[in-house]
Amino acid sequence: MNDTLIRDAELLVTMDGDEIPGGWVALREGTVTGTGRPGTEPRAARTLSARGALVTPGLINTHHHIFQNLTRAYAPATRYELFDWLGTLYPLWAGLDEEAVEVSTWVGLAELALGGCTTTADMLHSHPRPRLTDAQIRAARQVGLRFHACRGALDLSERDGGPAPEEITQSTDEILADCERLVSTYHDPSPGSMVRIALAPATQAAVSERLMAETARLAERLDVRLHTHLAESLDEVTYCRETFGRRPVDQFEHVGWAGDRAWVAHFVFSEPGERARLGRWGTAVAHCPGSTMMLGAGAASLPALREAGVTVGLGCDGSASTDHASLWLEARTALAAARERGGAASTTARDVLRAATVDAAACLGREDGLGRLTPGAPADVTVWELDEFAFAGAHTDLVEAWLRCGPVRPRHTIVQGRPVVENGTLTLPHTHDMLSAHARISRRIQRLSD
Ligand SMILES: [Zn+2]
Known part of the structure; x- marks a missing residue:
């Protein structure tokens, strides 16, 4: 069974020739297993919603x-x-x-x-x-x-x-x-x-x-x-x-x-x-x-x-x-x-x-399908939030809208099947500690007093 199913995208863009309204992409053990139209979704251990979002390769x-x-x-x-x-x-x-x-x-x-x-x-x-x-x-x-x-x-x-x-x-x-x-x-x-x-x-x-x-x-x-x-x-x-x-x-x-x-x-x-x-x-x-x-x-x-x-x-x-x-x-x-x-x-x-x-x-010399949502490619996916204010009135071309409207942030950023950003938030631990350490080190590098 798939580990992850991302479904109900406003538009799924595979960069392999398909743009699928309402589409889904399924992932298993770090690779893409398939994409498809609504109503054909496979089973998966967990499901992420892409409703109201554009889905592209990472x-x-x-x-x-x-x-x-x-x-x-x-x-x-x-x-x-x-x-x-x-x-x-x-x-x-x-x-x-x-x-x-x-x-x-x-x-x-x-x-x-x-x-x-x-x-x-x-x-x-x-x-x-x-x-x-x-x-x-x-x-x-x-x-x-x-x-x-x-x-x-x-x-x-x-x-x-x-x-x-x-x-x-x-x-x-x-x-x-x-x-x-x-x-x-x-x-x-x-x-x-x-x-x-x-x-x-x-x-x-x-x-x-x-x-x-x-x-x-x-x-x-x-x-x-x-x-x-x-x-x-x-x-x-x-x-x-x-x-x-x-x-x-x-x-x-x-x-x-x-x-x-x-x-x-x-x-x-x-x-x-x-x-x-x-x-x-x-x-x-x-x-x-x-x-x-x-x-x-x-x-x-x-x-x-x-x-x-x-x-x-x-x-x-x-x-x-x-x-x-x-x-x-x-x-x-x-x-x-x-x-x-x-x-x-x-x-x-x-x-x-x-x-x-x-x-x-x-x-980068990648010949493993990276950059596409195609079966066998690395499972790197970005689910872009189409914010309701920034995208108000954008109906006819969601890819053009994605780059013209905005700013746009990802709802989910998934690498090798693992979310690094989920629901707009980093899944990483200790983010505040890392930013504090960065502030301390960057002040030292810039020779600023504390
Ligand atoms: Zn440079």
Whole structure:
């Protein structure tokens, strides 16, 4: 018998070709067993009502720096663009330790679940102390979100002409050895896995050419994915021209990253020929318009990327640049940004929902049905509350309404068949203790007095 039946949805969207009014989805032992029309519901040990709600696959976040929730809306940095913003925050991130990373990840993952997200990637790029990725994975296991830890890295310190203070950088060899250790300890390539590792030097503008090239070779040998930032800011374009004599995407190809093993964040400053090359290579893009617009760089054009054949997933990006961790909010921002760039006919709410589910799963290299409600897929489901005030008058297209009206919160966020949010509330214990710990640690990191 099924463990869980979610039934009576206003609309069930499978992202596998079906939109079913009054539909249901059944789950057993962490996988979807079926979906269907009203009147055909199977038996289940327990039933969750989706009456008055939209049901979709759980949203998938393809790019984030969760630890940055320790330095959110940090006053000295709020008027800066990327390089100055980083320069202001890097010294604070030197205060990261295992406790800071574990607590900030726990809080960030809980916030993501409250925004309807069930799987997230996360790039931790500052490593002032060892074993910080391990602390993230501990938090992910406690919260129960599916977690793709992107082992970030900076190996160029100010002494080597890089942008980062020495305390948050590591040597190239130390980084590569830790990547290998993390993959052998945690990476689970099996269908439905809860933890995977990707290798993720932060950006070509802050790491050595050797780290980029050797990371690509290591990822090939270990059969894991590659992730980095690419063409995020004009400063990065200038840096790559001056340092390598190439544009960012040419340097990316030069160091052996061009291919379908990699997905890259942002890709804002791209030319048509460069977008076509990414499309041909199968290199996917994590689109995070909230963050790049907030930092004054504008947004990548979602319609132009899609037209070039690039797979585009959605991402929140840094908790201190976007300053939120709601994929719903990011999806709404992406819809508005895409239509501003490509016109009203260019992009629909369904296009953006696809970027946040099916195409996001492709960014992360998931081939187990993640991002769809289809038999055998991982049992990740979000039941979205269609609030009676915000949705008053929305009758003709519930998917468009879901992204245009709002704000929308999940009634239930279910990961691997387990509710992380149930009836709008986190099912996790000690939430107030975790927030108190976060307040204490973030004040320390920001060097504020108690
Ligand atoms: Zn980022």
